[in-house]
Amino acid sequence: MRHLLSTRDLSRDEAIQILDVAEDMADVANREVKKLPTLRGKTVINLFFEDSTRTRTSFELAAKRLSADLVNFSAKGSSVSKGESLKDTAQTLAAVGADAVVIRHASSGAPQTLATSGWIDAAVLNAGDGTHEHPTQALLDAFTMRRRLHGAASRGKSLDGLTVTIVGDILHSRVARSNVWLLDTLGATVRLVAPATLLPADISTWPVTAGFDLDDAVDADPDVVMMLRIQAERMHAAFFPNAREYSRQWGLGDERLARLRPDTMVMHPGPMNRGLEISANAADSSRSTVLEQVANGVSVRMAVLYLLLSGSAEL
Amino acid sequence: MTYLITGATLPDGTTTDLLVDNGVIAETGSSLSQSGATVIDAAGLTALPGLVDLHTHLREPGFEQSETVLTGSRAAAIGGFTSVFAMANTSPVSDTAGVVEQVASLGVRAGYVTVRPIGAVTMGLKGEQLSEIGAMAQSRAQVRVFSDDGSCVHDSLLMRRALEYVKTFDGVIAQHAQDPRLTLGAQMNEGALSGELGLAGWPAVAEESIIARDVLLAQHVGARLHVCHVSTAGSVDVIRWAKARGIAVTAEVTPHHLLLTEDLVRTYDSRYKVNPPLRRTEDVMALREGLADGTIDIIATDHAPHPVEAKECAWDEAANGMVGLESALSVVHASVVASGQLDWSDVARVLSSKPAEIGRLSGYDAAFVVGSPANFTLYDASASRVFGTEHLHGKGVNSPYLERTLPGRVMATIHNGYATVLDGELLDAPTVAESARVHRG
Numbered sequence: 239m240r241h242l243l244s245t246r247d248l249s250r251d252e253a254i255q256i257l258d259v260a261e262d263m264a265d266v267a268n269r270e271v272k273k274l275p276t277l278r279g280k281t282v283i284n285l286f287f288e289d290s291t292r293t294r295t296s297f298e299l300a301a302k303r304l305s306a307d308l309v310n311f312s313a314k315g316s317s318v319s320k321g322e323s324l325k326d327t328a329q330t331l332a333a334v335g336a337d338a339v340v341i342r343h344a345s346s347g348a349p350q351t352l353a354t355s356g357w358i359d360a361a362v363l364n365a366g367d368g369t370h371e372h373p374t375q376a377l378l379d380a381f382t383m384r385r386r387l388h389g390a391a392s393r394g395k396s397l398d399g400l401t402v403t404i405v406g407d408i409l410h411s412r413v414a415r416s417n418v419w420l421l422d423t424l425g426a427t428v429r430l431v432a433p434a435t436l437l438p439a440d441i442s443t444w445p446v447t448a449g450f451d452l453d454d455a456v457d458a459d460p461d462v463v464m465m466l467r468i469q470a471e472r473m474h475a476a477f478f479p480n481a482r483e484y485s486r487q488w489g490l491g492d493e494r495l496a497r498l499r500p501d502t503m504v505m506h507p508g509p510m511n512r513g514l515e516i517s518a519n520a521a522d523s524s525r526s527t528v529l530e531q532v533a534n535g536v537s538v539r540m541a542v543l544y545l546l547l548s549g550s551a552e553l
Numbered sequence: 554m555t556y557l558i559t560g561a562t563l564p565d566g567t568t569t570d571l572l573v574d575n576g577v578i579a580e581t582g583s584s585l586s587q588s589g590a591t592v593i594d595a596a597g598l599t600a601l602p603g604l605v606d607l608h609t610h611l612r613e614p615g616f617e618q619s620e621t622v623l624t625g626s627r628a629a630a631i632g633g634f635t636s637v638f639a640m641a642n643t644s645p646v647s648d649t650a651g652v653v654e655q656v657a658s659l660g661v662r663a664g665y666v667t668v669r670p671i672g673a674v675t676m677g678l679k680g681e682q683l684s685e686i687g688a689m690a691q692s693r694a695q696v697r698v699f700s701d702d703g704s705c706v707h708d709s710l711l712m713r714r715a716l717e718y719v720k721t722f723d724g725v726i727a728q729h730a731q732d733p734r735l736t737l738g739a740q741m742n743e744g745a746l747s748g749e750l751g752l753a754g755w756p757a758v759a760e761e762s763i764i765a766r767d768v769l770l771a772q773h774v775g776a777r778l779h780v781c782h783v784s785t786a787g788s789v790d791v792i793r794w795a796k797a798r799g800i801a802v803t804a805e806v807t808p809h810h811l812l813l814t815e816d817l818v819r820t821y822d823s824r825y826k827v828n829p830p831l832r833r834t835e836d837v838m839a840l841r842e843g844l845a846d847g848t849i850d851i852i853a854t855d856h857a858p859h860p861v862e863a864k865e866c867a868w869d870e871a872a873n874g875m876v877g878l879e880s881a882l883s884v885v886h887a888s889v890v891a892s893g894q895l896d897w898s899d900v901a902r903v904l905s906s907k908p909a910e911i912g913r914l915s916g917y918d919a920a921f922v923v924g925s926p927a928n929f930t931l932y933d934a935s936a937s938r939v940f941g942t943e944h945l946h947g948k949g950v951n952s953p954y955l956e957r958t959l960p961g962r963v964m965a966t967i968h969n970g971y972a973t974v975l976d977g978e979l980l981d982a983p984t985v986a987e988s989a990r991v992h993r994g
Contacts, residue, residue: 323865325865343867345870346751346752346821347750347752347821347867347868348867350820351866354820368752368869409748438745438747438749438754439744439748440744440745441745441748442745443745444749
């Protein structure tokens, strides 16, 4: 594995290997000294053209726990906001000797452009590109599901037979796209639920079923319900009338929560709009995996950095 | 200047010699001879009438870092063109007699091709107020084609008035059919692939709904309408329906929409970013059929040069457009001639006589007839080449065909009786400018 640009490119063996290495990394987090010397001398750059404190911090912790040198290169307050192009930024990072670039960009495809342009030789990790993909989020979601299902016996396991319902703004969600491909690769069955305006125009090539009715989806007894963040600006672009109607139709409120099995996982990539797509009870219930997802994010990102940079692991 | 072209194959398949003298075809037939004439051996070459591009962006005035009238004219000549219509989205916009006369005179001075400026429909391309269409029509530039290309004349009332008003001057509105609201932030054809790639969709209906409205408006006011760069199967259907109703609509398709599909966007390589976007294979096939059955009247390049930095960036930050003049004939060859849908006489029609007729450009209605202006190109249809930047002669290198193998090669281009391309190479600018000056007398 040279880069991690999307989950669509991952084979089942590659995906399971990443999750297994992440299990090893999770063990490190339970030690008194949460640090490995593995990537000593390697330079990782967090290149964030979009604000994202959560993802940036998660990658930062992951790199530091592997003893890599990490530099944050944020668009705010740097030459990027003065109009420096992706090309110039990339060549600058190449000149200072970056081994890996973790890139978050508002443009779909920017990580692929970086990886294939020849501007820089470093490994490229997609930390979210436009409305395209967010592969480490999907990997941490899969890791979280696998741990809830199999606990300490997770290594080597897939998600065969698991049913996952993803609810919300599929159209604009890079998390949904990465999850769809990865969950399918790992053997899970995916169902999408959204208003028709927030489903892509044609998903006939996606390995999913799709519907509009959340109540039907809840009654279908899924193993996992993943709620996506709904953004306020969608209302202004006429994707749906207002927050009240959205919440009523597609929010995971207390009544719908009560109809789920006690062991149904309720997931959310964060940050949550409590009271809009998810009720406070749902977010805080024992079904909720929200905090596990955050913790597991560090382990998964350690695994990916390790596999891309250590040179010892053949993927 | 006198040229004797020997053994050329005309579009109808017959073989002839051509004697060019004093700017016109002086004689045709076999075994012609003329002392002092420069002899061009055209055995095995296809002679096509000088190609006419109804849709070119020459970028001057205002965007000379992208292209100038001179550099765009050179790109045209090496592509076999002898006339181009220059789009109005310059800076200042070509919405006054002064600007269109400037563009026309720059073309005359360069001499590689006849440059006919297109006038803006609305002032500043803003879609709010008609520009001085009459002044442009009656200027030395003799503008007959009016377009806000790059922007759609979206306001229905303004479009109606524009269609009516240009009748006064035997003009035509060339509409860039794109509903601006349906294409807010649009990046690529809307469909399964746009959903997967996470790029905002550019739905076919945004083009088709404008064409449907415009053909009905043209019918209502009895005006001519020309539809720029048709890109979808649905648009072909709407135009076919309109023509069956007797509506005076003509339509163009670009070479790239006849060859390339949206699958190329998977690379996020911004050379494939263009307005209208590359569409599905089904659309490409429908466009080829529409061209073959006459629903689509002409091929026009939409040659759109950009500086390197406008393309070396993330997809949604990149400029729309591809250069196309140098590659047009080869791409038409590869897409619709090789498939048997067009023969060379069809190519002569869709790339020369018909665009000239739509643009009211004289001298292109009787190619290769004694006495008609000597505008033609000699094409080696048996050649094949890996297309590269060395084949581009404008300022732009944003070609989608780089590293692709394309058939054919333009070996000579004759404009107004003097050569602009010989032995497959462009003649230098001073030589061509001098030839043009001599021709003007």
